[in-house]
Amino acid sequence: MTRDATLRIDPESSTPVYRQVVDGLRSLLVEGTLQPGDALPTVRELGLDLGVHFNTVAEAYRLLAAEGWLDLRRRRGAIVTERAVPRQQPQAQEDFSRSLRQLIAQVRADGLSIRLIKKELERLNQELTV
Amino acid sequence: MTRDATLRIDPESSTPVYRQVVDGLRSLLVEGTLQPGDALPTVRELGLDLGVHFNTVAEAYRLLAAEGWLDLRRRRGAIVTERAVPRQQPQAQEDFSRSLRQLIAQVRADGLSIRLIKKELERLNQELTV
DNA sequence: GCATTTGTACATTGTATATGTACAAACAAC
DNA sequence: GTTGTTTGTACATATACAATGTACAAATGC
Numbered sequence: 581m582t583r584d585a586t587l588r589i590d591p592e593s594s595t596p597v598y599r600q601v602v603d604g605l606r607s608l609l610v611e612g613t614l615q616p617g618d619a620l621p622t623v624r625e626l627g628l629d630l631g632v633h634f635n636t637v638a639e640a641y642r643l644l645a646a647e648g649w650l651d652l653r654r655r656r657g658a659i660v661t662e663r664a665v666p667r668q669q670p671q672a673q674e675d676f677s678r679s680l681r682q683l684i685a686q687v688r689a690d691g692l693s694i695r696l697i698k699k700e701l702e703r704l705n706q707e708l709t710v
Numbered sequence: 711m712t713r714d715a716t717l718r719i720d721p722e723s724s725t726p727v728y729r730q731v732v733d734g735l736r737s738l739l740v741e742g743t744l745q746p747g748d749a750l751p752t753v754r755e756l757g758l759d760l761g762v763h764f765n766t767v768a769e770a771y772r773l774l775a776a777e778g779w780l781d782l783r784r785r786r787g788a789i790v791t792e793r794a795v796p797r798q799q800p801q802a803q804e805d806f807s808r809s810l811r812q813l814i815a816q817v818r819a820d821g822l823s824i825r826l827i828k829k830e831l832e833r834l835n836q837e838l839t840v
Numbered sequence: 841g842c843a844t845t846t847g848t849a850c851a852t853t854g855t856a857t858a859t860g861t862a863c864a865a866a867c868a869a870c
Numbered sequence: 871g872t873t874g875t876t877t878g879t880a881c882a883t884a885t886a887c888a889a890t891g892t893a894c895a896a897a898t899g900c
Contacts, residue, residue: 607811610815622846633889633891635848654896655846655897676813680810681834683806684834685739687806691798698838701835702835704814708827754877782878783866
């Protein structure tokens with residue numbers, strides 16, 4: 581991953597930077613853009629790239645390692661690992677439903693048209709393949 | 711709104727309580743469950759109901775008032791107002807797309823099956839009417 | 841060995857969150 | 871019209887969280 585424009589940080593956002601990094605990287609991991617064996621940038625490289633302190637990136641890497649995505653070793657950096665999908669939690673579907681409803685409500689409140697929302701929902705649904 | 715089970719607070723969540731309240735209420739407002747003219751519970755009632763301090767609820771009400779949803783007056787409480795949908799921001803669609811991708815990635819990582827995710831996407835898409 | 845490159849540990853600082861307490865406005869009762 | 875009560879508001883405080891600064895420890899190459 582070299583200078584990937586996929587990750588962008590909004591320092592104004594109310595969601596903390598290290599979680600923005602986690603969320604952005606998790607997308608790439610889940611979607612397979614980052615594959616097992618791939619090397620992520622070093623915490624210092626990515627920190628420089630994103631304009632944040634390397635410890636902030638390190639914190640994000642630690643969370644992803646705790647989720648089972650990364651293997652962290654000194655001098656070698658962060659490597660994407662094989663990861664088994666965990667068993668589904670009981671309330672997972674309901675949580676997702678609520679989060680999705682709230683996300684849609686938020687963007688509707690911000691003026692995004694229902695037409696465009698539906699378009700995005702359909703597009704993302706398309707992209708999901710079993 | 712009397713003792714509505716629609717709002718549930720997770721004190722363990724990393725998203726702060728006042729924002730959970732804002733997000734939950736905004737859903738009800740956008741979806742029309744709460745209509746202009748409706749009275750919300752007082753900050754003390756809702757605080758008691760949710761098990762949080764009334765100032766935490768007050769903070770949530772203030773945010774919603776700042777978004778144009780509520781009219782707050784002493785002694786009368788919080789009343790839902792008419793609210794014009796604001797003009798769409800330029801990056802709104804892209805922001806939504808990214809948030810949605812990240813939400814899906816997160817629940818996939820948590821083990822929610824693609825089948826159930828697609829089902830929810832379709833269900834919410836259905837419910838959206840222009 | 842020694843230097844360099846990595847992640848790690850931890851102290852420090854600033855900011856955000858939640859609460860406690862006192863207050864001010866509005867309205868009702870009398 | 872005074873008094874009491876019910877509302878939201880203001881602000882001080884305590885705590886937790888986020889981001890950074892700095893020093894360190896492990897691993898590798900030479």
